Amino acid sequence: MAYFSADNGGDMAADTFPKLLMERALQYGQKKTALREKDLGIWQSFSWQVYLEKVKYFSLGLVSIGFQHGDKIAVIGDNKPEWIIAELAAQSACGYGVGIYQDSILKEIAHIINHSESKFVIAEDQEQVDKILDMMDDLPNIKKIIYYDPKGMSKYEDEILAHFPDIMALGREYEKDHPHLFERNVEKTEENDIAWICTTSGTTGLPKLAMLTHKNLISMASNLGKFDPKYESDDIVSFLPLPWVGEQMIAVASGLLFGMTVNFPESAESAQSDLREIGPHVMFSPPRVWENLCASVQVKVMDASWLKRLVFNAALPIGDKWSDYKFAKKQPPFFFKIIYYLAYYAVFKALKDRLGFTNIRSATTGGAALGPDTFKFFHALGISLKQIYGQTEIAGISCVHRDNDINPDTMGEPIPETEMKISETGEILSRSPAVFAGYYKQPEETAKTVIDGWLHSGDAGYLTPEGHIVVIDRIKDVMSLIDGVKFSPQFIENKLKFSPYIKEAVTIGHNRDFIIAMISIDFGIVGNWAERHRINFTTYTDLSSKPEVIDLIQAEAEKINKGLPENARIRRFVLLYKELDADDDELTRTGKVRRHYVEEKYSEIIEGMYAGLDSIKIDAVIKFQDGKTSTIHTVMAVRKV
Amino acid sequence: MVKNRVGDEAILKGEEITLSFGGISALMGVNFSVKKGEVFSIIGPNGAGKSSLYNVINGFYHPQRGRVIFKGQEITHMKPYEIARLGIARSFQNIELFKHMSVLENMMLGRHIHIKYGLFSSMLYFGPGRKEEVIHRKRVEDIIDFLEIEHIRKKQVGTLSYGLQKRVEMARALCLEPEILLLDEPMAGMNLEETEDMCRFIVDVNTEWGMTVLLIEHDMGVVMDMSDRLMVLDFGESIAEGTPEEVQKNEKVATAYLGDSDGVFLGR
Structure with a gap:
């Protein structure tokens, strides 16, 4: 198993995502699966070579219909390979873009498209296309709406619409007259170029657009990898919204850097069972997902037969005690180990399988605080759930638990190349190569957030003697x-x-x-x-x-x-x-x-x-x-x- | 819109259909004609004979008098399975699925008229039988994708919500790859969101696959929005046939169907 980190693998020649993609395609070619999508009930695989080709032709297709250096795309839709292909295609044409949550209200969608000055919208299906078409009067910049699920689209005749494969076909044609254009474009990308815009959830008012550079995202993925290693043999399931910085850092940044296989579920509703079929090695989710999983187990137990309930209720306290030993970094006594393994094989192993966590090695939560009891629950099952802390403005991550140093009350310690300190007002400040390039067209907001290179998180917190960060709450909360x-x-x-x-x-x-x-x-x-x-x-x-x-x-x-x-x-x-x-x-x-x-x-x-x-x-x-x-x-x- | 979605030729015609059970007349000399590619709705009060007409069309009942003609061929006295084979599929008002089988199994059953392999080859799952099974499964998966029921593919039908069972029933009817789809109150008992989804599926089946759709539905908003033409039945008699606008203006319909001449319900 080859271990890949930025130290040995990426010799820093590939300092942008398009360059990384070309490097991976050269390295693995047809031999290794890059993306896997469940379609018509079957997992369809694409090799790194095919992945690169799709990105290449879509990128050239965009160029052929007027995408210029520095232009932006907006992507709205479910997690599908086309989402990431579009993202990389824009980057390969020396541009970038922004992802939009599908359930955003129209006002927000219009704001993001207009504020980012996106010229092209990649919209998944009829539902998303309809949203955009309805607002066309308010969206003066849009040149093309490209959809990738053609269902229900045959009755549309609007000139502004195009089907994803048609744009790729245009790209194929364009290449004949402009050979090596794609490669030249990729060569032009630089590490300090903007790679992608992530919207910040903005607990007040409209979302802000945080610009992240290639360097931000790649350095974050590589530094996180040093604490929480990832391997080329790993599978991940991409089911969380791709506009979210967390999904960007795992499915896009880490996926490309470490050569992991990214799997896309068939639909949002089937994500849970698709997850089980894949059995991912790495998973990063916000607390809500872990809480829902935990609640679903509790409900199923309530509905189970009395015997199953009895066994579960007998096993759970043993698991809880096991986690207590782990959190206290103590060796459990020999006889207790035997009892735990009994409980593990009787209950926890099967439960892990049901949840799709048989292979899980790196399980992390971030984005908000996770209740300590939920935390304990997963450790009881033998899933080493770790906390991640960070803001969109620092590419998502500044702290994480180390494997043998997990404390449910803290956020872990800063990842390499990251400095953290507490300001006089008790605010958590951080500094690293991943601190973002600023809010798009809002320098005054940027100046309030990053002062002398230090990112002001707005979170109140303190450092423990062991060097762990503890977050109390938002300062204003x-x-x-x-x-x-x-x-x-x-x-x-x-x-x-x-x-x-x-x-x-x-x-x-x-x-x-x-x-x-x-x-x-x-x-x-x-x-x-x-x-x-x-x-x-x-x-x-x-x-x-x-x-x-x-x-x-x-x-x-x-x-x-x-x-x-x-x-x-x-x-x-x-x-x-x-x-x-x-x-x-x-x-x-x-x-x-x-x-x-x-x-x-x-x-x-x-x-x-x-x-x-x-x-x-x-x-x-x-x-x-x-x-x-x-x-x-x-x-x-x-x-x- | 796809041009020339609706053809000129009548794909399905009823001539003077008369059906009675003992002394009760269910249908009295009903005439209608459905054009290829259209959405044709049948409305009318309870007991007007709508479902009876469906049963006549797909051969459950045989009328005492009159003829049903499908693509120029008389099907009046054919058996239901013969009619299904010709290309007429239906869903039922009260769901008629195999409740203890999975969605997939129910749908594969819907493919039975297209399955050619025999008992032996299906038992062995080998050779041509295997190849065929793969082709049918592909078709079923297309329909699963179309109706957005991927997440319940392997669920037992009996455990599903009512709205989803209705959708599965439509899926099974589509598995026959019929030329005409008869839908009997597909939106009954559904909430707003489910109704909207179902409307979208029906429109897509009609426009994308060019399938002719016959629809019995009580939701007047849906009927008036989606139908190219409709027929009003009252006590076994057809009292009007035409476009939604024509039918809405029809005095006779307002009186017979609603009991007064205000026509408030039809007026949306």
Whole structure:
């Protein structure tokens, strides 16, 4: 197994992604699979040679229809090989681009396309094409919309549309008149050129466009690889949104640098079973994915036969204890090892297989904080889950746990070439070759974020004596009660969210007498629970106002309170009548709560809770995705804990 | 739009179809003609004879009088499997799938009329039988991709939601690769999103694959939007046939179908 890192493999000749792609194609040619896509139920493989050819002809195709040096593309669609091919094709033509989350609202999509001045849009299918076509009047720069899933497209006759393979065919023709143009273009790319734009989730207002250079992304991937090695024999499954910096750094940057095989699931719905078929070696996901996996196991256990439940419930505490030994860096006693291996072969091994983690070697989480209990759960299964910390502005990563130094309360230590320090105000600052080139056309914002080369994260934190970084919360989100007790709402919320019944929680208490929580239940799981307890319900609103359900959540809240300091416990809570939703601006696209917005929106409820009311009457308007509205009249019960 | 999607020739014609059960007349001299490539809807109140007409078309019932003509050939007295082989497939109002089999198995069964290998070669899974199986599976996979049901490919049909079962039923009908697809209330009991998906599939089947679609549906918004032409049945009689605009203006339809002359429901 050849080990590839930037030290020995990449002799730094290949300092851009297109150059890396050519190097890999030369190295592996037809012999090794670069991309694999499940299509029509079968995994179709493309070798590195084919990968390069596709990029080459699409790139030349773009050039032939007017793509010039420095031009930009915007890509919107599911994870498919074409997404990455388009990305590399733009880079190979000395341009770059930006990825757009598919579920973005139209206003955001238009903003990103216009602000980035993208001339070409690569849109997956009819749904995405329709979105763009509907907004054409507001998108003056667009020259071509290129789609790669032709289903339903035959009735469109708009001149501006083109099919992906047709552009590649144009590229093939173009090459006849312009031989070696592609190679010359690739040669012209430089490490300090912008490689890609990642949108930052911007917890307030419209997203900002962070420009990352080839050097940013490649140095990050190579430095992360020194702490968390990756090999050419590794498989990864690309199922998280490619506009996200995390997916860029694993599926694109690390994939190219280490020559890993990138697998694309058939559809978003089948990703879980496709993941199992591949059994990836490397996986990096935001906490939400790990939490969902953990919750799905808990639900399946609830539905299992009594015998299976018994075995699982007997094995789990053993696993938890195993993780405790691991976190404390202690050798477990010999007899306990035997017990753990019994539990492992009885339960955990099969469970790992079900989740698709039989081969997993590098499992990491990042993007937000992961509840310590979820962390423990995966370690109990024998999956060495590690925390990654970083911002989009530093190509995604500045810290990671080392393999034998995992502590669920910290973010690990800085990767090579990365310096970190805590400012006088308690803010985490970092400096490395991966610090970004700035926000696109927003120098004043850039100047606020990077000062003397130090990236200001906006996170409050501290360094442990072992050199690990601990993140408390966003600086603006660390709160104190009126008596001065400091608390992190996110910490409490993560504890709440570990309950399978709770989907989302918002805690409030800044400059108040005590802490309150607004909780939205997980409709699927609580609905399932209600069915088994013969509780009739109709809608989400109805279910969350059932006294039995409120009792259920109360019991959960009481359990969680025991793990919180005496003076920072939840005193009151309500169950919200709707789920928090990104479409209502309550969550960011990556699923983080927009705290200030939520507080404003539900101020009536919050004031009612502090006023000591037992119940609060609500008349609210709900907006559906298609623009229709309906009003909800309900009474929310306030419970004391 | 694809040009000349709808042809001039009538692909399916009914002439004076009369069907009665004992003393009850289900259909009384119904005439209609469906052009190749169009979406043709049949509407009418409950018990008007819509599903009975479907049953006559695909040979479950044989009318006492009248003829059904498919591509110039009379099929009135043929057996259902003979008619299916000619190229008429249907989905049912109440889902008729094999609940304990997987989606894939249900769909492969839908291919049976195209399968040529015999018992032996299928048992051995060898030689021509194997080659054929691969071809059929490819076709099934195309349809799975088309109807976006990849994630439930291997699920048991009985465990699926109602909306998905409806989609699987349509998938199985498509596996026959029919020339005419008869859909019986494909949107019944679906939520808004599922309805929109289903509409999109029907439009795509019609425009991309050029399949002629017959549709029974109570959702007037859907019917008026999607149909090229429609027929209104009332107590076994056809009282109007024409484009949605023509039918909406028809006084007789408003009175018979809605019980008054306001026509509010048809007016969308």
